[in-house]
Amino acid sequence: MPDSDPADRLLFNFSKCTPAMSQSDAPGMRQRTLRIGCGASYAGDRVEPGVDLVARGNLDYLVYETLAERTVAAAQLERLKDPEAGFNELMEARFRGVLPHCKRNGTRIVTNMGAANPRGAARRTAQLIRELGLGTTRVATVLGDDVLDYCLRHAETLRIMETGQPLSTIEGEIVSANAYLGAAPMVEALARGADIVITGRCGDCSLFLAPMMYEFGWPDDDWDTLAKGASGADMVECGANVSGAYYADPGYKDVPDLANLGYPILEVERDGAIIVTKLEGTGGVVNRAICTEQLLYEIGDPASYITPDVIVDFTDVALQETGKDRVHISGGRGRERPADLKVSIGVKEGWIGEGEITFAGLGALDRARLAEHVARERLKICGIHLDELRVDYIGLNSLHGDASLLPKEPPYEVRLRFAGRSRNRSDATRLANEVETLVSKGPGMSSLPRKYVREVLAIHSCLVPRSAVRPEVIMAEVA
Amino acid sequence: MKTFYLRELAHARAGDKGNTSNIGVIAYEPQYFPIILRHVTAERVKAHFGSIVTGPVTRHVLPNLDAINLVLEGALGGGVTRSLSLDPHGKSYSALILSMHVEVPDDIAVELMLKGRRPVARTQEEAKS
Numbered sequence: 169m170p171d172s173d174p175a176d177r178l179l180f181n182f183s184k185c186t187p188a189m190s191q192s193d194a195p196g197m198r199q200r201t202l203r204i205g206c207g208a209s210y211a212g213d214r215v216e217p218g219v220d221l222v223a224r225g226n227l228d229y230l231v232y233e234t235l236a237e238r239t240v241a242a243a244q245l246e247r248l249k250d251p252e253a254g255f256n257e258l259m260e261a262r263f264r265g266v267l268p269h270c271k272r273n274g275t276r277i278v279t280n281m282g283a284a285n286p287r288g289a290a291r292r293t294a295q296l297i298r299e300l301g302l303g304t305t306r307v308a309t310v311l312g313d314d315v316l317d318y319c320l321r322h323a324e325t326l327r328i329m330e331t332g333q334p335l336s337t338i339e340g341e342i343v344s345a346n347a348y349l350g351a352a353p354m355v356e357a358l359a360r361g362a363d364i365v366i367t368g369r370c371g372d373c374s375l376f377l378a379p380m381m382y383e384f385g386w387p388d389d390d391w392d393t394l395a396k397g398a399s400g401a402d403m404v405e406c407g408a409n410v411s412g413a414y415y416a417d418p419g420y421k422d423v424p425d426l427a428n429l430g431y432p433i434l435e436v437e438r439d440g441a442i443i444v445t446k447l448e449g450t451g452g453v454v455n456r457a458i459c460t461e462q463l464l465y466e467i468g469d470p471a472s473y474i475t476p477d478v479i480v481d482f483t484d485v486a487l488q489e490t491g492k493d494r495v496h497i498s499g500g501r502g503r504e505r506p507a508d509l510k511v512s513i514g515v516k517e518g519w520i521g522e523g524e525i526t527f528a529g530l531g532a533l534d535r536a537r538l539a540e541h542v543a544r545e546r547l548k549i550c551g552i553h554l555d556e557l558r559v560d561y562i563g564l565n566s567l568h569g570d571a572s573l574l575p576k577e578p579p580y581e582v583r584l585r586f587a588g589r590s591r592n593r594s595d596a597t598r599l600a601n602e603v604e605t606l607v608s609k610g611p612g613m614s615s616l617p618r619k620y621v622r623e624v625l626a627i628h629s630c631l632v633p634r635s636a637v638r639p640e641v642i643m644a645e646v647a
Numbered sequence: 648m649k650t651f652y653l654r655e656l657a658h659a660r661a662g663d664k665g666n667t668s669n670i671g672v673i674a675y676e677p678q679y680f681p682i683i684l685r686h687v688t689a690e691r692v693k694a695h696f697g698s699i700v701t702g703p704v705t706r707h708v709l710p711n712l713d714a715i716n717l718v719l720e721g722a723l724g725g726g727v728t729r730s731l732s733l734d735p736h737g738k739s740y741s742a743l744i745l746s747m748h749v750e751v752p753d754d755i756a757v758e759l760m761l762k763g764r765r766p767v768a769r770t771q772e773e774a775k776s
Contacts (some may be wrong), residue, residue, distance in 0.1 A: 246739060349679060461658065468669060485711060571697045625728060
């Protein structure tokens with residue numbers, strides 16, 4: 169990258185840094201092991217394990233990663249309704265629990281809970297710091313991921329990654345466009361003394377790479393070392409999915425005390441050696457098998473895992489169990505980061521209507537089939553237009569369709585489900601109503617129905633040049 | 648040779664990006680990995696998933712980890728955010744892949760049965776008797 173690239177202009181001078189509340193070595197010169205915990209891996213993740221993690225985990229950093237592909241777009245809609253909303257709804261509950269421990273233990277927080285409104289999140293955090301009487305605390309806000317104006321201005325030339333078509337061909341209303349920022353602005357925030365760093369959209373890995381780069385002074389073009397850090401980040405960015413969640417299969421993959429699941433911790437060394445572990449005295453498991461599942465989670469070509477900071481080659485990564493609930497990651501090579509940044513574009517694409525009703529007992533499947541026939545006929549009779557219609561038999565084939573293994577005997581219970589998408593709300597609602605009325609105007613002996621109507625917020629992706637994205641760090645000292 | 652469900656030899660986790668599903672399939676033991684390489688091919692996976700997958704299937708091999716990564720394009724009902732499926736992310740596809748049949752050599756079959764794992768055909772015969 170040329171030095172003139174705005175995304176890279178956030179260089180800082182370590183000698184000018186203000187020491188933060190964590191008791192780390194001089195910035196960039198850390199020799200000791202760095203401990204980074206992950207307190208959440210999606211917007212609605214559980215609150216308590218993060219508190220436990222920071223209370224007992226001897227953490228240098230606590231990271232909350234809460235933005236799935238659609239989360240920022242949904243938050244943008246919230247913000248349009250209420251200018252002070254649009255950040256993570258559980259942020260306050262999380263911070264209320266962890267900030268006193270962070271202050272006591274010298275743990276800094278890095279999070280993308282700012283979602284579509286990092287400034288609003290920072291304002292709310294400042295209020296909370298005062299309310300809790302935490303004393304002087306530096307809150308950094310990272311802005312610049314919102315590239316909606318740029319994308320709308322360049323809608324003729326920017327291409328949708330999935331289809332290759334220009335953005336201008338998108339039919340629905342574009343409500344948001346957010347670039348995945350890299351670690352650089354977060355590193356700058358830490359260098360300027362931030363105790364809490366709040367961002368919107370950024371690379372998930374970047375949230376974890378930023379403290380590593382800051383503490384160890386890793387150059388932002390040391391691709392192999394960054395790749396090692398990103399491999400560790402990839403392990404824990406899905407939170408407890410590396411420490412026992414999303415894994416158990418009784419008799420095959422047993423997880424001890426899953427209810428008391430502990431959240432993960434990375435132990436990072438200056439040379440990029442990393443151990444994945446979890447909070448002591450908790451349930452769950454960290455072993456080679458679950459780490460392998462997590463390493464492969466949501467990747468395409470393992471030789472080219474693209475992050476905003478480095479392209480990682482996982483093909484020579486080795487995982488070794490070095491103790492109970494401890495896995496050492498080695499290998500992992502890096503290549504120069506991509507020239508462009510990925511952008512998620514949120515688009516209002518109509519409405520989905522759904523209706524469900526259950527049949528049980530002898531002949532349940534026959535009655536469900538008759539109900540399907542009746543509802544389909546009524547859709548025709550009423551002239552309900554749907555762009556796509558799907559009918560599932562829950563208990564038989566709702567997740568895997570024709571590929572399902574079918575039982576030899578008819579099921580005792582089956583739940584009929586209709587789901588349809590339409591450009592207009594009215595047809596989606598009428599579909600849901602036609603399923604609802606099956607309870608009294610369809611076959612006999614059914615349960616009560618349920619219906620749902622929701623707006624479709626679809627996500628498309630495109631690439632923009634780094635020069636189009638201008639990250640900005642705002643520091644606030646709250647006393 | 649005996650036929651087993653892939654579930655007896657491997658575990659799996661599925662992820663999503665847009666309209667593409669990826670499934671990591673990992674051998675429980677290194678000696679099972681060659682069997683997986685032989686039988687869990689891109690072609691067989693595409694056939695197993697049937698109408699769920701509308702695009703190509705690509706297989707990446709990670710010998711260090713006794714694992715393969717399967718990339719299934721056009722497998723998420725038009726994309727996670729607009730799919731009509733109850734499982735828009737295709738997370739349960741990891742369970743679907745484990746219902747594939749694999750042919751297991753006799754020595755490994757004995758090893759599996761000593762662990763209490765049963766071949767597919769044997770289970771059906773037992774059900775009849």
